[in-house]
Amino acid sequence: xxxxxxxxxxxxxxxxxxxxxxxxxxxxxxxxxxxxxxxxxxxxxxxxxxxxxxxxxxxxxxxxxxxxxxxxxxxxxxxxxxxxxxxxxxxxxxxxxxxxxxxxxxxxxxxxxxxxxxxxxxxxxxxxxxxxxxxxxxxxxxxxxxxxxxxxxxxxxxxxxxxxxxxxxxxxxxxxxxxxxxxxxxxxxxxxxxxxxxxxxxxxxxxxxxxxxxxxxxxxxxxxxxxxxxxxxxxxxxx
Numbered sequence: 001x002x003x004x005x006x007x008x009x010x011x012x013x014x015x016x017x018x019x020x021x022x023x024x025x026x027x028x029x030x031x032x033x034x035x036x037x038x039x040x041x042x043x044x045x046x047x048x049x050x051x052x053x054x055x056x057x058x059x060x061x062x063x064x065x066x067x068x069x070x071x072x073x074x075x076x077x078x079x080x081x082x083x084x085x086x087x088x089x090x091x092x093x094x095x096x097x098x099x100x101x102x103x104x105x106x107x108x109x110x111x112x113x114x115x116x117x118x119x120x121x122x123x124x125x126x127x128x129x130x131x132x133x134x135x136x137x138x139x140x141x142x143x144x145x146x147x148x149x150x151x152x153x154x155x156x157x158x159x160x161x162x163x164x165x166x167x168x169x170x171x172x173x174x175x176x177x178x179x180x181x182x183x184x185x186x187x188x189x190x191x192x193x194x195x196x197x198x199x200x201x202x203x204x205x206x207x208x209x210x211x212x213x214x215x216x217x218x219x220x221x222x223x224x225x226x227x228x229x230x231x232x233x234x235x236x237x238x239x
Contacts, residue, residue, distance in 0.1 A: 090114045090166050100131040100203050103156070103227050108133040111201055114166035115229050117152055119159035124225035129205040130186055130193055138198025139235045141176065143188035148173045150231040155224055156205060162219035171233055182206025187230060196232045204228040 093107020093115045106116030111134060141147055150171050153163040165172045176184045186204030189195030196202055208214075208223045216222040 089169070092116060098131075098133055098203075101125065101129055101205055103159075103203055103205060105133060105203060105229055109201070111150075111199075111231055114150075114164075115152060115201075117154055117159055117161075117227070117229055119154055119156055119227050121156050121225075124156065125205050125207050127207065128182055128185055128190070128193060128210055129203075131203045132196075132200060133203060133229075134199070134201040134231075136197030136200025136232055138232075140195045140197045141188045141232060141235045142195060142237075143184050143190070144175070144177055144237075145188055146173065146175045146236040147187060147232060148234040149187070150233065152229040154227050155220070156227045157225070159227075160219075162217075180206070180211050182210030182226065183228065185210065186228065187232065196230065198232050198235055201229065201231045204230060 091113045093110035093113030095107045095110045097104055097106045097116075098108035099105075102121040103117065103119045107113055108115065148171055150165050151163075152161065152166060154161050161167070176188045182204065183206075185193060186202065186206065187196050205225065205227050207225050211224065211226045212220055212222070214222045220226070
């Protein structure tokens with residue numbers, strides 16, 4: 001018969017084994033919870049990345065008009081079709097500079113070279129402003145025309161370029177019904193703004209409301225006034 005000491009030793013060993021098994025179960029439970037936590041975090045990260053990618057994809061299909069109410073793509077490579085094989089580079093425009101409302105254009109009247117543009121402004125324009133650097137003598141554009149242009153787009157506040165047909169190596173062609181309002185009115189004309197004519201070069205300064213409003217685009221912060229230097233090469237009637 002086991003003695004009392006043997007029984008106590010057996011009970012103690014049994015209790016120790018129970019405690020060991022309990023500790024092992026607790027370790028396994030913690031490991032499982034850690035794995036589930038890591039997996040859940042990875043799922044959340046993947047979902048966030050997917051949302052960002054989808055939003056960027058939506059932006060590339062065409063930015064919103066002023067106020068973000070309808071699609072109105074800017075003249076970018078996805079919507080402005082180059083009309084000639086891209087050249088390797090354009091020479092800088094030469095000749096006198098012209099300054100208008102904080103925007104300075106070097107080689108202002110040289111349509112054969114790309115204009116040098118700087119812009120510094122502490123306040124945005126209250127309305128659409130334009131200045132003809134070269135007055136065209138050809139056909140006039142309308143707000144529904146399809147136009148062939150060279151253009152340079154920059155932020156009005158600091159002159160940082162965000163888009164340029166010169167940089168892409170060829171003019172661009174697009175309908176004025178499918179661009180931001182400031183581009184439509186600045187080329188096709190509106191109340192107080194005469195339409196551009198073929199052969200002309202114009203500075204167009206637009207408030208954010210005529211650009212992208214509160215919708216940020218690639219390289220364009222929300223609520224940014226914009227400046228474009230536009231050379232009108234040709235015009236086709238639009239519907």
